[in-house]
Amino acid sequence: MSLVADLLDGDHRALARVITRIENRAPGYRDMVSELHSHTGGANVIGITGSPGAGKSTLVDKLTAAYRDAGQTVGVLAIDPSSPFTGGSVLGDRIRMQSTATDMDVFVRSMSARGRLGGLSTATADAVKALDAFGKDTIIIETVGAGQNEIDIVKTADTVAVLVPPGSGDDVQMLKAGIFEIGDLFVVNKADLSGADRTVTELREMIRTRSDYTTGDDQPPGRIEPAIEDQTNGWEPSVVETVAKTGEGVDALIDELDEHLAHLDRSGKREQRTHRRFTEEIATHVREDLRRLSTTEIERRGGLDELASAVQARDTDPYSAVDELLEPIRTCVESKTNQH
Amino acid sequence: MSTDQGRERQTIRCLVAKVGLDGHDRGAHVIARAFRDAGFEVIYSGLHKSPDEIVQAAVQEDVDVLGISILSGAHNTLVPKIMSGLEEYGAASDTLVIVGGIVPEEDRSELKELGVAEIFGPGATMEETIEYVREHTEHR
Numbered sequence: 001m002s003l004v005a006d007l008l009d010g011d012h013r014a015l016a017r018v019i020t021r022i023e024n025r026a027p028g029y030r031d032m033v034s035e036l037h038s039h040t041g042g043a044n045v046i047g048i049t050g051s052p053g054a055g056k057s058t059l060v061d062k063l064t065a066a067y068r069d070a071g072q073t074v075g076v077l078a079i080d081p082s083s084p085f086t087g088g089s090v091l092g093d094r095i096r097m098q099s100t101a102t103d104m105d106v107f108v109r110s111m112s113a114r115g116r117l118g119g120l121s122t123a124t125a126d127a128v129k130a131l132d133a134f135g136k137d138t139i140i141i142e143t144v145g146a147g148q149n150e151i152d153i154v155k156t157a158d159t160v161a162v163l164v165p166p167g168s169g170d171d172v173q174m175l176k177a178g179i180f181e182i183g184d185l186f187v188v189n190k191a192d193l194s195g196a197d198r199t200v201t202e203l204r205e206m207i208r209t210r211s212d213y214t215t216g217d218d219q220p221p222g223r224i225e226p227a228i229e230d231q232t233n234g235w236e237p238s239v240v241e242t243v244a245k246t247g248e249g250v251d252a253l254i255d256e257l258d259e260h261l262a263h264l265d266r267s268g269k270r271e272q273r274t275h276r277r278f279t280e281e282i283a284t285h286v287r288e289d290l291r292r293l294s295t296t297e298i299e300r301r302g303g304l305d306e307l308a309s310a311v312q313a314r315d316t317d318p319y320s321a322v323d324e325l326l327e328p329i330r331t332c333v334e335s336k337t338n339q340h
Numbered sequence: 341m342s343t344d345q346g347r348e349r350q351t352i353r354c355l356v357a358k359v360g361l362d363g364h365d366r367g368a369h370v371i372a373r374a375f376r377d378a379g380f381e382v383i384y385s386g387l388h389k390s391p392d393e394i395v396q397a398a399v400q401e402d403v404d405v406l407g408i409s410i411l412s413g414a415h416n417t418l419v420p421k422i423m424s425g426l427e428e429y430g431a432a433s434d435t436l437v438i439v440g441g442i443v444p445e446e447d448r449s450e451l452k453e454l455g456v457a458e459i460f461g462p463g464a465t466m467e468e469t470i471e472y473v474r475e476h477t478e479h480r
Binding site: 011012013016017019020023024026088089090091092094095098101102104107108109110112114 | 350351353372373375376377378379380381382383384385386389390392393396397399400401402429430431
């Protein structure tokens with residue numbers, strides 16, 4: 001039986017192997033993901049993001065346990081984007097996922113960035129498909145909210161919860177850098193620490209005014225579109241307080257996550273989001289494949305060194321060089337266009 | 341681009357596991373860091389894991405290498421449980437299992453019969469261990 005057939009049959013080992021193929025971009029992985037696609041769409045995908053030390057892993061552990069108690073099967077992708085110069089990494093999220101240890105209906109997989117930049121979000125999206133096709137009811141993606149790359153990863157989710165540690169106003173300020181906009185709800189974890197109340201207040205304030213802050217102080221309000229379109233769609237992100245270590249507030253968080261998923265279904269937003277996600281996914285693949293095609297063509301012609309030398313010697317110029325390089329692709333596209 | 345070529349080479353994934361009641365994890369930390377610096381992806385289990393937890397992690401993470409650190413002397417009880425668990429999930433044949441720690445000479449052959457590929461005792465160097473892993477995961 002093929003690996004994909006084994007996966008669909010519920011074989012844990014096959015699921016693990018398929019994700020490895022996806023991570024390695026091993027030969028044939030695209031066919032596998034294609035085969036899986038028709039079996040996907042059944043899972044709720046939840047993204048958990050926040051700064052290092054915010055308590056993501058511990059909270060994910062408690063969420064997982066709660067979903068298991070409710071009879072759901074759970075898949076967790078713990079993504080650690082840190083990649084030192086050697087390319088190696090220590091993936092430690094698993095240590096904190098203890099509540100459901102030895103429960104094979106919880107599938108935890110650690111992934112690292114491996115030095116690739118845009119590729120991680122593609123690999124994550126494909127790994128989500130593997131878990132979805134396997135039949136997981138809920139899939140949790142856990143990642144550090146640090147930059148565009150992480151935002152792209154977490155966009156794979158239906159619902160995104162942003163974790164904020166209490167105490168430092170700076171943390172809340174930092175959220176403005178792109179992470180704030182993607183939160184469907186906010187979690188002030190470690191709510192037993194001092195400063196939690198202030199953080200909650202600040203967050204609520206930011207949510208209330210968040211269509212304003214993107215416009216900046218020096219611009220007339222209303223000129224720029226609201227950061228969150230959901231606001232016009234009847235969803236105002238809530239702020240939930242949790243203490244992940246003790247499990248306090250986890251039930252309230254689950255209620256809120258469920259409420260958001262229900263909202264997505266009621267408003268038709270889930271369909272829209274999924275549609276937009278696939279649009280972006282196709283566009284990403286097109287860019288990646290074209291990049292690969294052009295790299296192959298460049299290599300076939302012996303690399304860019306010769307062309308660069310020619311440009312340097314003023315025998316040609318960069319634009320003409322590109323025109324020449326891309327000639328085969330352009331000819332092909334134009335001939336197709338002319339047929340219509 | 342050099343990073344593109346690096347991507348083609350498969351990253352070695354390994355699980356560094358502490359099993360049983362043994363609470364001495366300095367060795368496991370040192371080896372985890374050495375593996376990381378060698379370019380491996382290291383998943384560290386944390387302390388006091390049961391054989392079942394180790395098996396679950398090894399299967400789900402689909403590691404190339406499972407490094408079990410035992411200093412308690414309970415290897416004759418714990419390692420067989422891990423090996424049979426790997427067998428159950430069809431992961432025994434293609435996971436390189438190595439043991440690090442204190443294993444008396446007379447116990448070694450038995451562990452190897454169970455499927456442990458190599459045992460690294462006191463005095464084994466990091467370089468030696470890393471080299472061993474590289475050599476034996478090549479054709480996986």
